[in-house]
Amino acid sequence: MDYGTFFIYLAVMAGVTYLIRAVPFLLFDKKIENVYIKSFLTYIPYAVLAAMTFPAVFYATGDIFSGVAATLTGMFFAYRKKSLLFVAVASCVMALLVILVMKYVLKV
Numbered sequence: 001m002d003y004g005t006f007f008i009y010l011a012v013m014a015g016v017t018y019l020i021r022a023v024p025f026l027l028f029d030k031k032i033e034n035v036y037i038k039s040f041l042t043y044i045p046y047a048v049l050a051a052m053t054f055p056a057v058f059y060a061t062g063d064i065f066s067g068v069a070a071t072l073t074g075m076f077f078a079y080r081k082k083s084l085l086f087v088a089v090a091s092c093v094m095a096l097l098v099i100l101v102m103k104y105v106l107k108v
Helices: 003-027 035-059 064-079 084-105
Strands: none
Touching (some): 035 064
């Protein structure tokens, strides 16, 4: 990824996150009391960020198989309530192992 594309993605993510948090201040005069609207406004920035970054996980290594294997490994260890560092390292190791197996064992 070149710098131009990176900064475009960064600006879009920052803009979306900022707008979602700023729009309620511009539209509503009084404090929002509705629990559902407050919950919606709280979780939208995280959902947008996840939707923008999740597809890149599969293509970050240049091979979709290693991306899928790393994602499944991360999900498994996250479900088992391991630490964030452990999940990240285990996912990276799995991606590396899949790439090495495909390159040297399967000659793909």
